Amino acid sequence: MTFIKTLKLAVLGAITAAGLTVAATAQTFIIDNERVEKDAAAYKDFNLQTTDLRQNILQLRQYISRGGAAEQQMAELEKQKAIIGNDKYEEEKKKIEQTYVAAQQNLQAYEYLFDQVRQEALVQVERARQPVIRQILKDRKAQLILPKRLVLGSAPGLDVTTEFIELLDAELPSVTLTKLPPKQAPTTTPAPAQQ
Structure with missing residues (x-):
């Protein structure tokens, strides 16, 4: 028991230590998604295109x-x-x-429309994000990119948010919102619900 178990434990310890060493040398980077949503061109374009819709929702x-x-x-x-x-x-x-009652109905319709438009934009952004993430992983020879909100702390140089935003802007400078109705002048009283 002693020699064989000791040998097994030693081999297991060596394998574990080798695994930890490999994991410690693996490159992990972080992206600040809040900054991406604030600074990336696609998000700015979405906010610009939906200004009237968001204003109508706020007024209602x-x-x-x-x-x-x-x-x-x-x-x-x-x-x-x-x-x-x-x-x-x-x-x-x-x-x-x-x-x-008309204002309540219009609010529901506008909020539903906003959710549809937001979902349409998110699909486009997600399609553009994936190749950008793969490109950063390849260029940096990294194994993992994490959202900053999940990381308790990091060493300098691991944040690739700026690079990510630049690549995302090149990949998707604007979003196409097909479900957004034509622009209308904002109203101070509720408009009738559109079906």
Whole structure:
């Protein structure tokens, strides 16, 4: 037991040490995805193309939110109830309620559209990312690239974010958003839902 087990343990220890040495010499790099999303041309192009859509979503959220324009209109109407009479009050209340419901429907439609457009852009970015990652792995003779958010710390020189952004910009300078409707002027009141 002693000699054979000792020999097996020694061989196992040597194999483990060799594996650790190989793992320690393996090149691992990191990419800061937050910086990529802020600085890469494709992301900037997406944000530019979806400005109107995001603005419409924001306006509608502000309109229907607690303390928003719809609630303020109802509060103002309540104050005028004694002055304008019951019939006029009910008529105006119904208009505000209809506008509120239309705003909710439009918000849902715009958010759904934004999700579709964002997904369309993400597919294009992901298709462009993969060859860029492979190119960096090949050029740097690396075995692994990790997102920066998963790394607790790293030595200087392991961050390849700038190189990644430059290569991604060359591969995909802009995104094509086929699901995005033509530009419209932003409105202050909710537009009717489009089907």
